[in-house]
Amino acid sequence: MLRYFFLILFSPIRLLYYFYLRLRAFLRRKRTVLHFEFPSYFETSHKSFFVRKFQGKQSSMTRLDFLLVLRSLGKIKQLKTLKIFLPPMDWSLSEFWEVKEELIKLKEQGIRIESYAQEGGLGTLLLMSASNERSADKEAEFHIQLPSAESSFYGGLLKHLGVEVEAYASGPYKSFAETFTRTGFSKEAKKNIEDLILDLQNIILDALTEKGKFKKETFYKPILTAESLKEAGFLDSIRSEKEFFPEEEKALSPNHSYLIQRIEDFKFVSKRKKNIAILPLEGGISSGEYSGKEREAGKIEAYPTISLLKELKEDKNVHVVVLEINSPGGSAFHSELIHREISELKKEKPVFVYFKDTAASGGYYIASAAETITSSPVCITGSIGAVMVRANLKKLYNKAKVQKETVGFYPFREILSEYTPLKKESVGFLQKEIARIESQFYARVSEGRKIPLDQLKTKWGGGRVYLPKTENKIVDSLGGILDVLQTIKNNFPKDKFMISYELPEYNFRSEIPFLKGFGLKQMMKTFLPKEILFLKEMSERPLYYSNIKINWNNRKN
Structure with a gap:
């Protein structure tokens, strides 16, 4: 009962707040482009203000918050073009994949995706593969390594040191102990790992080549330049960051999605x-x-x-x-x-x-x-x-x-x-x-x-x-x-x-x-x-x- 009393008491303030949100959205109604710089890393723990200062690096958002922001962009009715800047990113493979899928969903809603990078790696190219238009700096470099394994085996070293390792495994593919008991994988374990790696490579290459649009051999090279990617057809243009984000372009910010969300949830x-x-x-x-x-x-x-x-x-x-x-x-x-x-x-x-x-x-x-x-x-x-x-x-x-x-x-x-x-x-x-x-x-x-x-x-x-x-x-x-x-x-x-x-x-x-x-x-x-x-x-x-x-x-x- 007390809750409803305060709701009635503060209803004029809530009404003013609602009109304020509506006014902000109205003033930005003609802006159809949104500029978005992706975070270079995601927070994996709660950190106090003191801890952030001690570490000496700018705080970021959690992966979940970032994904929710991306999903909410589809609710901005006037949004026609999303222009994203891709910095060097310390993300895991699944994180790149998850964000790539969200970008594809935005494309399916009719939003044009344009991406730009100055450097990066395999994950950066995965995100760019989900874009309608891809651009990079003239001197850009992308360091690539497709999924692979180069496992170390210490069986010979441990035997030389006088360490005898006994392993009891429940199956021929349970290769955890082979690192310490052998000088290489067993036949069964190696075949299993090869199949896994090839499956993973194929999934990634299908995304990068857009299922055969580009040659998969392009992505075997450990270093790819902007020129080589443009020659292969993967990049659409080579330009500077200022050319990608022109100063005269009046654009929305990612915070606009919070505004729309507040209006919808009000x-x-x-x-x-x-x-x-x-x-x-x-x-x-x-x-x-x-x-x-x-x-x-x-x-x-x-x-x-x-x-x-x-x-x-x-x-x-x-x-x-x-x-x-x-x-x-x-x-x-x-x-x-x-x-x-x-x-x-x-x-x-x-x-x-x-x-x-x-x-x-x-x-x-x-x-x-x-x-x-x-x-x-x-x-x-x-x-x-x-x-x-x-x-x-x-x-x-x-x-x-x-x-x-x-x-x-x-x-x-x-x-x-x-x-x-x-x-x-x-x-x-x-x-x-x-x-x-x-x-x-x-x-x-x-x-x-x-x-x-x-x-x-x-x-x-x-x-x-x-x-x-x-x-x-x-x-x-x-x-x-x-x-x-x-x-x-x-x-x-x-x-x-x-x-x-x-x-x-x-x-x-x-x-x-x-x-x-x-x-x-x-x-x-x-x-x-x-x-x-x-x-x-x-x-x-x-x-x-x-x-x-x-x-x-x-x-x-």
């Missing part, structure tokens, strides 16, 4: 909106601190994540949850804990998932608990299976004149030692553990995705990695995060929603080493190869992990 009697909480989960999956609630950017720590999921479940203002996953996997046990909490959350409110760049192994495991999965077409997924890595450092210790003696050892105790060789019974135990963990993974995916177990194992399991497909039920649809939001709105047509992007708070400790302490562990991390430290850390731990990291650009673009 209600004299406003209604409360339901909240869609988008939770980005990015990085490897680990435990985190049980008592800690603070999430750290670039990590999926189970206990802080579970704490937040519980808060979202209990928050009556949150009606729908979207999990934005970008993870190669990690700890098997902690993937199960997160999966379990997502299942509990789903009992209370709808849970949707969006796959960004990678959602493999443990990343796919936790996603299988959700109702629906939408994926970027260029996301790497799969790697359904488990692997366990154990390092035996006895020969390395002997070379360093370090001796160990076992006291009070009991059956299977040597599994927890990096010095004592495994007995036959212990090897059998670890193999059974991998089989148990693999079976649990298959069961969760089969139940969540409604895929028969036998089909899952023979066609999509065994550690295989691939691009997402809807026909095999690995995902439900292909698209971007805005497509997920549109699906939610379609499912609840009578409801009005507001969106909260649950980014982690920026953590100074990740930037300043002495805030973490600087002891022996930190010194080892500084001077020893990270692969050897990784072996020691991951020893005896079952993992849902995919080691596939595909290079697609050799510089920030």
